[in-house]
Amino acid sequence: MLPTEQDRKYWEQMRLGDKNALFGLYNNLYFHLIRFGLKINSDDELVKDCVNQVFLNLWDKRTRLNPVENVKSYLMTSLRRCMLDQLAYIDRTNLAVNKMGNDEAKNELSYEDIIIGLQQDEEIKNKLRIAIAQLTPRQFELIQLKFFEGLSYEQIAERTSQTVKTAYNTVYDAIKVLRKILK
């Protein structure tokens, strides 16, 4: 079964009151939603909280839900709305809110923005900037695929048309550079 079909099946079961189907949906889409949220706002606590809030709300209104063609995009929209509400609540004048409202998905954060934005310590932020600057574009791309997108080395090899060994070595060399600077 394709993942999207499975999501739809879970959705239907969830509407009928099967909580385990809701949990199945959660496990299927968790990382996807977190990544989507981080691209909107690099506050991991906010994103994690909203992801769970979305699922809690989903359960509350399960009887009023309609069949959905694309469960993933439905939940992405819900997550986005939840984050907007929370941000607006925290600070009504928050610039991020205005930005999110106006620019829609066009201005999503880059992987680099996200991982630097998440660090609270200025020193680590700087080191991370320096470290990333030392990586080749290819190395950084593979780091993103491996750690952020969560692909396996096999998937990376396939997507970037190289051998698994080369993919691994590229990531390994990049990690060496990062570790040296972040130490």
Added chain:
Amino acid sequence: MQLPQNDFLIEELICNDSFQEYCLGTSVEKHLLWEDWINNLPERASDIENAKKIVNILTAKQGSRLQQFKDLKNGFKQKETLSLLLDGDTSEKTLYQTSRIFYNYISFAAAAVIILFSIYFIPDSYLPFKKTQSGKDLSASVFFSGAALRKTVILTDGTVITLNKNSEVRLIKNFNPAKRELWLKGEAFFEVKHDASHPFTVHTSINDIKVLGTSFNVKACVESPVVETSLIQGSVQVKSKIYPGYTVLLKPGQKLLYNNTNTQKGPDFKKIFIVSSLELAHADHKPKEIQWLRNQMIIDNEPLALIAEKLQKWYGIEIYIADNEVKDYRYSGTFENESIIKTLEALQIAYPFEFKATQNRITISK
């Protein structure tokens, strides 16, 4: 799946697919497998910690799905408990059916607030009940730590308060999940349930602190002529009582110093309300403002019964273990948490147990 040799390089560990999945909490099997491997390699503990740190940075703190899933389940339980509390007048409130029932206020916006306020202002503005409310409202619950180093109290909305020595909180009459206000004298750490429709307010003689987030630390020393409000995470709004209408919204990592020692004619707000960054201790990069609370507990293969004794002593709340079997669960690891609830949750990950918290007692069971 092959686990690394004991002489692994840190880089190899970071690049290990399975290790990354362990860090992201993708499955219970992986979690147990790697925890076991890590526990058997105490001499490489700091290297493993280093590897985790890098993975955590590069995965953009996507978090542990296992942990988040647990939070979700507890969120459901929290909702059930809250609706019970709001519907019926249940006198014995069990707030933690299991672990993080109040999931969304820990994770969403943990806030730490530290307040130091002057004795000069206390006589006229403390005890607000006296002025504004009828006599019977004075029966509001009061918790006082006295000479104990710390005392933990769990409120009916699920909020956990850890009081420092000689500190007191006084709850509003009929404090409940929909009506959350209290008065503080002394120092305390709060983990407050985040609930947008029911704000949580901490009153002090000088300021009212409205908690927009979830977990915060309040410290108040009566001898000091200053008020200090420090925020670790989340959001709090500090409202001045003396200058009505003046509010400061704190961001994580900031503190607000209220210093009204040099009162002149026209108040210069910039000098009275000073916002600055939190001081981080060199040893662990944790804010100095909550050092009084943090307890580094190193456990090496100790039974839960013994750990519970230590926790009881540190946090000042009675812990009762209902099942003998649970008493013998053995744990290893280093724990450093702001509250007893967080520590128990950390322990739960290795060997699951249940716990329930009432106002001044935590019961652990299978």
